[in-house]
Structure formats: structure tokens, C-alpha cells
Amino acid sequence: GENVEQHPSTLSVQEGDSAVIKCTYSDSASNYFPWYKQELGKGPQLIIDIRSNVGEKKDQRIAVTLNKTAKHFSLHITETQPEDSAVYFCAASTDKLIFGTGTRLQVFP
Amino acid sequence: EAQVTQNPRYLITVTGKKLTVTCSQNMNHEYMSWYRQDPGLGLRQIYYSMNVEVTDKGDVPEGYKVSRKEKRNFPLILESPSPNQTSLYFCASSGLAGGRSTDTQYFGPGTRLTVL
Numbered sequence: 001g002e003n004v005e006q007h008p009s010t011l012s013v014q015e016g017d018s019a020v021i022k023c024t025y026s027d028s029a030s031n032y033f034p035w036y037k038q039e040l041g042k043g044p045q046l047i048i049d050i051r052s053n054v055g056e057k058k059d060q061r062i063a064v065t066l067n068k069t070a071k072h073f074s075l076h077i078t079e080t081q082p083e084d085s086a087v088y089f090c091a092a093s094t095d096k097l098i099f100g101t102g103t104r105l106q107v108f109p
Numbered sequence: 110e111a112q113v114t115q116n117p118r119y120l121i122t123v124t125g126k127k128l129t130v131t132c133s134q135n136m137n138h139e140y141m142s143w144y145r146q147d148p149g150l151g152l153r154q155i156y157y158s159m160n161v162e163v164t165d166k167g168d169v170p171e172g173y174k175v176s177r178k179e180k181r182n183f184p185l186i187l188e189s190p191s192p193n194q195t196s197l198y199f200c201a202s203s204g205l206a207g208g209r210s211t212d213t214q215y216f217g218p219g220t221r222l223t224v225l
Contacts, residue, residue, distance in 0.1 A: 006151070034213070043113070043199050043216030044152070089151060096167075097214065099144075101151040 002027040004092050006100030013107055019077045021103045023090035026071065032093040033066060033073045038102075039086045047088075048075070080107045111136045113217035115200050121223045122190055130185045130220050132200030140203045141183040142167070142214070143175065145196040152199065158183055159205065190224040197221050 003026040013019050025033075031052040036044035050057045050064045050073065057064050063076040073092075077084055085107045090100040113134045122128055134141065142157040144167075154167030158177040172194055174186040183202075187194060200217040 009149075036216075041218070043201075043218050045216065046213045049213070096154065096157070099152040101149060 002030060002092055002094060002098040004090060004098050004100045006090050006103060008103060009101065010104045011106070013080050013105070015080060015082060015107055015109050017080055019080055019084070019105055019107075021075045021088055021090070021105070022072065023074070023092070023100050024070075024072050025092040025098075027092070027094055028068075028071065029094045030092040033064070034091050034093075034097070035064060035075050036089045036091065037086045038089065044089055077105075082107050082109055111215070113200055113202055113215050115198075115217035115220050117220060118218065119221050121225065123225050124191055125189050128187050128190060130198060130200075130222070132183045132185065132217060133181050134202040134215070135181065136202060136215065137180065138202035138215075139180070139205045141177065142201045143173070143183070143185045144199045144201065145169065146199060146219075147196050155185070190222075192224050195222060195224050
């Protein structure tokens with residue numbers, strides 16, 4: 001079955017810097033790659049997603065890239081702000097979502 | 110407002126005492142799912158349902174039951190809870206795309222369960 005690895009498990013950055021979170025997946029049939037943000041005391045919320053026919057997608061300060069050959073996908077957050085502090089989960093899907101183990105991002109003012 | 114609700118939000122119980130965590134969604138979604146979240150393990154699927162009266166095991170179903178008698182509700186049942194079921198539980202729902210649950214999943218706020 002699908003396996004998703006996510007790195008790093010924790011990431012600390014200064015406000016205004018960029019943050020990058022990386023994931024790898026095992027099942028080459030996976031075709032949908034969402035990213036979820038989980039704020040303290042809340043459920044995960046979708047922030048961006050990408051499908052396998054697209055290499056990159058951007059939404060304001062957030063971008064996701066996909067390398068199907070290497071089975072890697074990454075989340076890029078530019079100009080980080082304290083409100084970006086949260087746990088981020090990647091996931092990969094064929095017929096169901098398999099989540100990574102999460103990255104705790106801390107943005108220091 | 111489109112949402113997934115869970116109750117209770119916090120629960121402390123003792124080993125062996127049956128409990129039910131309710132989940133309800135108001136988006137007319139076919140697909141509903143339960144996950145547990147544990148430190149270092151991410152989100153793991155317990156059970157899911159593609160529609161009314163259709164349920165199936167996820168990756169960690171042992172010790173749990175579910176039912177889907179109505180489209181909007183998907184309760185999680187622990188018939189004899191044990192301490193290793195202490196965890197943070199999330200219910201989620203989504204539409205179906207081509208028969209697969211690849212649409213955006215909407216998560217509830219979570220239920221923190223402690224089994225003593």
C-alpha cells in the first residue's frame with residue numbers, strides 16, 4: 001500500500017523567511033496530493049492541493065511542487081508570518097488519502 | 110455554514126466502558142471517515158463509509174465499530190475501550206470524484222479521548 005514520508009518533523013524560521021516541507025510517496029499510481037494545515041485545537045484544513053498532471057501550483061504565498069519521476073512533492077511558504085505557525089500534513093491518494101506524519105512549523109517574530 | 114461537528118470534544122473514561130463519539134456533516138457528502146492522530150504517527154484511518162449502509166475498514170480498525178444509517182451521521186463506537194485507544198480523533202467528510210474520495214476532505218474539530 002501507499003506510504004508517505006514527511007520531513008522535517010519540526011521547522012523553526014524567522015518571520016519573513018521561507019519554509020519548505022518535503023514529502024515522498026511510494027505508490028506511483030497516486031494522483032492527488034493535498035496539504036493540510038492544523039492549528040492548535042482544530043481539525044486539519046486544506047490549504048492547497050495538486051494533481052498528478054500538474055508540476056507546480058501557487059496560491060499567494062503558498063506553492064506546491066510535484067516531481068512524479070522522483071515521487072517527491074513539496075510545500076513552499078514564502079514571507080512567513082507568525083500565523084503560519086501550525087502543524088502541516090501532506091497526503092497522497094489513489095483511492096484514499098494516506099497522510100504523512102506532520103511538520104510542526106514555528107515562525108518567530 | 111458548511112461544517113463537520115463532533116461530540117464530545119473531550120472525554121475521559123475507564124477501561125471497558127462503552128462509548129460513542131458522534132459525527133455529523135451538513136454538506137450532503139457521500140464519503141465520511143474516522144482518523145486517529147497520535148504523536149509521530151500522523152493521521153491514520155480507522156473506518157470509512159462511501160454511502161449509507163456502506164462501511165469499510167481503514168488502516169487501524171481493531172477495537173472500533175462504526176455505522177452509517179443516515180447520510181449525515183457517522184458515529185464511532187468503542188465497545189470496550191482500552192488505554193491504547195487514548196488519542197485525538199477526527200471525523201472527516203468529502204464528496205466523491207469518480208467514485209473515489211479524492212475531493213477535499215473537511216475535518217471536524219476533534220475529540221480528545223483518554224482511557225484510564
